[in-house]
Amino acid sequence: MRIVSGMRPTGKLHLGHYFGVIKNWINLQDNNECFFFVADWHALTNKYKDTSDLKENIYDLVIDWISCGIDPSKATIFVQSAVKQHAELTLLLGMITPKSWLELNPSYKDLKFNLFFQYVRDFLLGKGIKIEEDTIRQIVHDSFYHKKEIDFEYLKESLIKLSVDENLSNEIVFNLKEGDIGKDIDTYGFFGYPVLMASDILIYKAQAVPVGEDQLPHIEITREIARRFNNLYKPVFVEPKALLTEASKLLGTDGRKMSKSYGNTIALSDDEEQVNKKVLSMKTDTQRVKKSIPGRPEVCNVFSYHKFFTDQETVKQIDLKCRNAEIGCIECKKILAENLNKFLLPIREKRKELEKDRQLLDKIIREGNEKAKEVASKTMEEVKEAMGLMF
Amino acid sequence: MRIVSGMRPTGKLHLGHYFGVIKNWINLQDNNECFFFVADWHALTNKYKDTSDLKENIYDLVIDWISCGIDPSKATIFVQSAVKQHAELTLLLGMITPKSWLELNPSYKDLKFNLFFQYVRDFLLGKGIKIEEDTIRQIVHDSFYHKKEIDFEYLKESLIKLSVDENLSNEIVFNLKEGDIGKDIDTYGFFGYPVLMASDILIYKAQAVPVGEDQLPHIEITREIARRFNNLYKPVFVEPKALLTEASKLLGTDGRKMSKSYGNTIALSDDEEQVNKKVLSMKTDTQRVKKSIPGRPEVCNVFSYHKFFTDQETVKQIDLKCRNAEIGCIECKKILAENLNKFLLPIREKRKELEKDRQLLDKIIREGNEKAKEVASKTMEEVKEAMGLMF
Structure with missing residues (x-):
């Protein structure tokens, strides 16, 4: 199946991204033809005033992806703005997209x-x-x-x-x-970003798009635009299906959704010390003010983290010991921090390697861009032929 | 001065276009660096449903221009959609253009x-x-x-x-x-065509744009967008001035504004017979129901045509003879038809020549596109640098 997905380059990724998006991408890349793109034009829709860190954010995003296991030899990694055909198609699709579809979005x-x-x-x-x-x-x-x-x-x-x-x-x-x-x-541009998104997807004739529930309306508009184009001219576009991905169950360090704007994230690039500090500052069961009071793992955010990073047997033991007041919160956090660091270590190491090798990064991006352009320009030939455009 | 102007390819041009636009372009091309473009993407804003004649309309437009005297060795003639940079810049300018500016347009x-x-x-x-x-x-x-x-x-x-x-x-x-x-x-797309238009103009750093009064708000938006970009990032764009052109004083054959939707046009491509027929069917002074009644040239549309196509001396004579009932309307129209055909003859002949030579046309368009692309891509480099974009 051909799959398209993208992320905005807005800074280094955190664990929420990993369990919400990246893990899913890694699963998809083995058995599908995947196009994963850095949505730098999308980043401009709400962050056009200060673009000074855009370039570094693009590199950071690609570094994060590859460090996590997105494999450029399996999936096509590219930068949206390098494939100008997206802009051309956006312009053309904009001509047939009723304003009301966007207002109702x-x-x-x-x-x-x-x-x-x-x-x-x-x-x-x-x-x-x-x-x-x-x-x-x-x-x-x-x-x-x-x-x-x-x-x-x-x-x-x-x-x-x-x-x-x-x-x-x-x-x-x-x-x-x-x-x-x-x-x-x-x-x-902000008003019309579903048109840009539709063009990102349709230009690759993607059959499926992995999305969270909140993104479903975009896929619906994309399908409607594809249908409208196909009806007006010729059946050029595939109507993509939404591949609903579960939201990450990993919460932020404060128990809310993990989000940079809450300041409760653990970044994939955080070093050991940062991780230790963040984990040690996490809230546990608020009723358990001292070790001698039995804890309730089911309401403890630290315990919910263990389920992601600690082996099942140890998780069981912690559950039991916590309920029996046999393990303190600090000890419990230390185990988590250790395991979390163990999880992050290979990502961190790969990160360091890539950070040092800008040439390799550029090569990966360049090759991805070329592959994407090839597919995109083929679709655009069909689009222009269907619409009777000369160039 | 660098000047940009365009026309939508919506069919063969008529005398209204000639005296409203083309004549002005011909005057400008000698002492300015002119970019005249076929606005095929603009044509889609209100005519996206049937694009079957788009390609022929593009050729027709270029044929009309050159037949009238637009000289590809002086002015750069190109087709908008061939210069993809317009789409890219439209996308980027769209990101900084408040929706309210377009709503108020x-x-x-x-x-x-x-x-x-x-x-x-x-x-x-x-x-x-x-x-x-x-x-x-x-x-x-x-x-x-x-x-x-x-x-x-x-x-x-x-x-x-x-x-x-x-x-x-x-x-x-x-x-x-x-x-x-x-x-x-x-x-x-329709809602955002002032953004597309701004990009058409700004990408060539045009200093002036010849427009009719009704187009002034577009130039104002273009200037505002340029200003906003320059303030947000770097001073890349020139704020173009409006070069106000008088509306054509030549009316349609029925005395209203010459417009295809009124069916009152004389096309530059009309043959002798068509012109004769159209001129003979023109209304004259309605009070003059027979030759013996003196006419009033000042209310006669045929007389107003004479001022464009007949030599001054003859115009004076016709004025006098009409008032003295010495010349009938049919005779008067025959003189006009003859002169009109004389005026159209070289245009018609050049037209025929070009119609036969698609290769030459293609060469002219291709070379114009290349010239336009060169300037446009240079501006885009500056735009991307200013915005901190990588590609």
Whole structure:
């Protein structure tokens, strides 16, 4: 089966990425024709203002992939912006994609919600106002989804209720609504990224796309665009199926979803010391304030980590000893840290090797780009023929 | 000065194009570095459903240009879609262009108005309902511009007042509002064509763009996009100036603006017989029902044509003789037809020559494309460097 998937180059990968995406890719690459791409153009949809680290992020992403086991001799690894045909196809597909399909795209609103939320959080933080992040998320969420349109009045009132000064609340709302934030986020490219995504997928005639549940609407739009093109002109495109991948069950060090914006990640590139420190600072069963109190592994985030990194027999023993107050949290964490480091060691070593060999990296990327271009340009020939374009 | 301008390949050119655009281009090409392009991607924004004649239209357009005197040894003639860098830059500029700039773009609404108007006209025509085209245009215009949003209720009521069946009126409004027409017209590409246009202009660092008054908002958006890019990254782009060109004073054969949709054109490719027929059927001073009644040249469309195609001395004589009832309309038209044919003869002959020599045409287009690509790819290098893109 031909499979396409991509990731945005937004910094070094963490364990959440590994168990959410990479592990799945590694499983797929053996028996499928895989195209894995660095979505650098996509990164611009919400991060166009500072692109100074884009190049390093691209290298980092490829280094992470290969260090984890993505094999360039099995899968085609390439950088989106190197295959200009994606831009050409995006332009052409844009001509046949009704604006309303994009307006109805739930993930458009979701992404916008995230950006609005981040703005409100950072604004309050910048003013020294301390409100629980989850509370902020909740009120932004409610002002977004209670009504058909974004309810800015509700947002303002909620902020005031949380004792935010009225002037500041007004400023936040104004910036989201009419000021630079609202405008800056809401670009033409951001609005149309499902078209770009459709082009990324369709240009390789991918039969399947591994996605999380939240990405399903994109696959649906991609299928609709393919169908519309095929009906208008000629059946050039394959309608890709969504290959639903389970979300990673590995949580962040604080028990929430692992995410860089929560500061609760363990990066694949973290060194031994960093890992030890992070694991030692993890919360355990809050009721277990001293070793003599029996623990409840089922509510302990450290224990949930053990299931990923510690051998089954040891996991069983820890479970028992914890319940019997025979093992302390620090000892338990030390075992985890050791195993986690054991897991990360080969990735880290491969990382170091690759970091030193930019030439090899460039060669891998160049060869991947060439393979991708070959397939993409073949599809584009068919597209242009179908549409009656001369060039 | 470097100048960029383009035309959509939508069929053979007529005299309105000649006096509105081409004549101006011919004047510009001697003392400026001109890039004239066939805007085939733009043609897709509102004509993506049937592209079967696109290729022939491209050739026709280039043939018309050269036959009129656009000289490939002076100006660079090329086809937009052959220079893929336009698509790449469109994608990148789209990332920094606020959606609101496009929503506020008056010509977006104008183009939409035209398409809606055409739909209503064709729908009524198809149902055998005869309403003056100008009346239809007026009510669609009013429903578009009286309020901030399109006033569909007003449109429906106006149609019913004109004795259109209520069901049909409802159907029209439904199709415009929620049916295929509204959706089909309102594509992502159509919405974003000012971004494509900005990229067409900026990629050549054009200092000036010859435009009609109605195109001024596009130049303004182009300048804003250039400014935004230069501020965000590095000063790569030139802010182009609008070179305001007067609208052609030559009207259609029926006295309205010359336009293919009015069926009142004289094509540059019309043969002698067609021209004679069209000129003979032109309306003159309606009060002059016979030769013996003195005419009023100042209200006669045929007389206004003479000013373009007949020598000044003869024009003076015709004016005098017409007022004195010494020359009849048929004789007057015959003189015009003869002069018009004299004017069109060299264009027609050059046309025939080029039509036979597809190889020469291909060579001209290929060489123009190469020249354009060279400039465009140089600009793209700067763009990518400024944005920190790797490829």
